[in-house]
Amino acid sequence: MLKELKASRIKIITILSCLLLAFFILVQIICVVTHTTLPALMTSLASREIQFAIKLSLTTAAISTILCIAISIPAAYALARYEFFGKSLINTLIDAPLALPPLVAGVGLLILFSTTSFGKTLAETGLVFVFTPLGIIIAQFFVNVPFMFRILRGTFQGINPRYEHVAETLGCTEAQAFWRVTLPMSKNGLMAGSVITWSKGIGEFGAALMLAGATTMKTETLPIAVYLNMSCGELDLAIAAATILIIISLVSLFVFERFGGFGRVF
Amino acid sequence: MIRIENISKDLGEFFLRDITLDINEGEYFVILGPTGAGKTILLETIAGIYHPDSGRILLSDNDITEVPPRERNIGMVYQDYTLFPFLTVEENIGFGLRSRKIGKGEIKRKVDELANLLDISHLSHRYPVTLSGGEQQKVAIARAIAIEPPILLLDEPLSALDSRTRDYLREELKRVKEEFGITMVHVTHDQTEALVLADRIAVMMQGRILQVGTPYEIFNKPLNKDLADFVGVENILSGVVRTNEDGVAEIEIEADVGRNIFAVSEYHAGDVVKVFLRPEEIILSGHKGDSTARNVIKGRINELQDVGPLTRVQMDTGRSERSELVVLITKRSRESLGLQIGDEVYATFKATSVHVVRG
Numbered sequence: 001m002l003k004e005l006k007a008s009r010i011k012i013i014t015i016l017s018c019l020l021l022a023f024f025i026l027v028q029i030i031c032v033v034t035h036t037t038l039p040a041l042m043t044s045l046a047s048r049e050i051q052f053a054i055k056l057s058l059t060t061a062a063i064s065t066i067l068c069i070a071i072s073i074p075a076a077y078a079l080a081r082y083e084f085f086g087k088s089l090i091n092t093l094i095d096a097p098l099a100l101p102p103l104v105a106g107v108g109l110l111i112l113f114s115t116t117s118f119g120k121t122l123a124e125t126g127l128v129f130v131f132t133p134l135g136i137i138i139a140q141f142f143v144n145v146p147f148m149f150r151i152l153r154g155t156f157q158g159i160n161p162r163y164e165h166v167a168e169t170l171g172c173t174e175a176q177a178f179w180r181v182t183l184p185m186s187k188n189g190l191m192a193g194s195v196i197t198w199s200k201g202i203g204e205f206g207a208a209l210m211l212a213g214a215t216t217m218k219t220e221t222l223p224i225a226v227y228l229n230m231s232c233g234e235l236d237l238a239i240a241a242a243t244i245l246i247i248i249s250l251v252s253l254f255v256f257e258r259f260g261g262f263g264r265v266f
Numbered sequence: 267m268i269r270i271e272n273i274s275k276d277l278g279e280f281f282l283r284d285i286t287l288d289i290n291e292g293e294y295f296v297i298l299g300p301t302g303a304g305k306t307i308l309l310e311t312i313a314g315i316y317h318p319d320s321g322r323i324l325l326s327d328n329d330i331t332e333v334p335p336r337e338r339n340i341g342m343v344y345q346d347y348t349l350f351p352f353l354t355v356e357e358n359i360g361f362g363l364r365s366r367k368i369g370k371g372e373i374k375r376k377v378d379e380l381a382n383l384l385d386i387s388h389l390s391h392r393y394p395v396t397l398s399g400g401e402q403q404k405v406a407i408a409r410a411i412a413i414e415p416p417i418l419l420l421d422e423p424l425s426a427l428d429s430r431t432r433d434y435l436r437e438e439l440k441r442v443k444e445e446f447g448i449t450m451v452h453v454t455h456d457q458t459e460a461l462v463l464a465d466r467i468a469v470m471m472q473g474r475i476l477q478v479g480t481p482y483e484i485f486n487k488p489l490n491k492d493l494a495d496f497v498g499v500e501n502i503l504s505g506v507v508r509t510n511e512d513g514v515a516e517i518e519i520e521a522d523v524g525r526n527i528f529a530v531s532e533y534h535a536g537d538v539v540k541v542f543l544r545p546e547e548i549i550l551s552g553h554k555g556d557s558t559a560r561n562v563i564k565g566r567i568n569e570l571q572d573v574g575p576l577t578r579v580q581m582d583t584g585r586s587e588r589s590e591l592v593v594l595i596t597k598r599s600r601e602s603l604g605l606q607i608g609d610e611v612y613a614t615f616k617a618t619s620v621h622v623v624r625g
Contacts, residue, residue, distance in 0.1 A: 169315075
């Protein structure tokens with residue numbers, strides 16, 4: 001009897017902790033979305049500034065996600081399939097931005113593109129990253145590429161190379177075997193990776209702030225819009241931007257879980 | 267058909283050491299060996315997935331060592347089926363044909379024909395994950411033979427299946443060979459499978475081919491003690507030939523088995539030999555009888571163990587520990603003889619059942 005009581009006490013305490021945590025998160029979200037009235041929210045959403053921020057966020061995040069996919073597919077494949085010199089060091093390095101505060105990553109990028117001859121040469125050819133929307137893309141790319149990379153590395157490691165072997169005996173070149181077999185088998189990983197990279201790109205603040213700055217109607221993404229409008233007391237606009245960010249995050253989370261992404265990142 | 271010349275390959279944990287093999291056209295060739303012998307790598311090297319460190323591979327007298335797998339036209343079937351999970355059964359079977367730029371109608375006709383032959387037409391539109399192991403393996407076989415390969419490589423194709431499906435698929439494989447005249451190279455660790463399917467067997471251990479021969483030669487005339495042990499020759503005795511009259515050697519056994527053993531052999535008086543005797547070649551009886559067999563050894567039963575439909579009898583034939591004989595008899599004859607531990611019995615076997623090698 002005593003034992004049962006003890007067990008149930010633990011059960012009550014642990015479940016209460018769960019509820020408390022969930023409640024805390026829910027309250028936070030509700031606070032944001034109920035701070036203004038619906039008509040005020042609609043007006044703010046229709047404002048030129050917020051419209052600009054939505055468009056800029058969606059495009060920069062889409063482009064940086066495509067860049068992440070383009071580099072992560074071959075890089076993750078190499079690390080999943082081949083043995084080569086320096087492999088474990090490279091693995092650690094590619095994961096490093098995960099542990100780095102985005103703000104610090106942004107400082108690094110700013111120094112790279114503004115003070116080194118590499119950055120200056122790029123700027124001369126027209127690729128200006130400092131205080132431009134291009135900078136936002138690069139900042140998102142740098143901070144989020146480890147997510148895409150880790151998911152794809154896990155995905156490729158989970159596919160037995162024998163599938164490619166069989167495809168080769170059936171007439172495929174190595175590249176065709178990858179394209180016709182490995183890539184379709186990686187569909188879930190690619191989806192999960194794209195969704196998390198894109199949604200994190202939309203929310204990217206620290207690194208983008210450092211490299212691209214916070215200029216109204218120029219480098220103003222949704223998080224920057226929240227920041228700028230909070231700073232000058234335009235609460236309605238800030239909340240409109242924040243509401244959209246919440247919606248995008250929740251939808252992405254749902255889609256991401258659906259494709260089983262968490263098992264692959266960590 | 268296939269000639270493998272001095273192939274070596276080192277992949278760390280697994281390796282091939284100086285392998286030479288000749289596989290004839292239309293033959294069912296089984297490579298038999300324990301797990302980790304390097305059997306799969308040998309198949310994958312024939313398929314072209316691995317490039318050998320040295321040696322060469324000839325297919326119908328053409329050197330194909332440098333030819334990539336896609337141009338070898340050799341079919342491959344793995345133990346774990348490796349069907350493409352995102353394609354239906356039909357699309358899996360047609361995969362190799364689509365690589366070959368064949369017309370859609372022609373592919374459809376070919377796929378239907380193969381599905382019919384292997385009795386999987388009703389599964390055409392299903393995805394592999396919904397199929398049983400046996401069904402998946404039939405699809406894998408159909409996919410491999412769709413490209414009309416002269417050679418089909420099978421890597422433990424029946425090992426993941428339950429015993430009924432295994433028996434059934436064994437017959438299907440024989441039928442595929444007959445129907446298409448494909449040369450089959452089948453890798454397994456299962457001796458029954460090798461015995462039932464093979465025209466010839468190669469025994470492989472630790473990256474080397476140790477013996478090639480007919481099933482009878484492999485199981486009854488192993489070349490050395492390790493091979494004998496592997497193929498289930500449970501009675502391995504050391505001895506010295508005393509006399510040889512008209513090709514029948516009288517061998518004095520080192521361990522005391524009660525009397526000398528007669529064997530058909532070319533070894534001469536004084537030769538030190540190993541004597542191999544399969545446990546199922548021995549007949550047990552309760553009295554001495556008047557059999558024509560040359561060897562009759564008296565002993566006492568010290569262990570009886572049921573193995574499937576058979577009973578494994580261990581009998582003590584002398585004074586030392588090494589003087590034991592192992593005999594396999596059916597459960598039925600065990601019952602009719604009424605065998606009990608401690609009973610005195612006579613083990614009878616022919617001189618032709620005894621295989622002698624230099625030892």
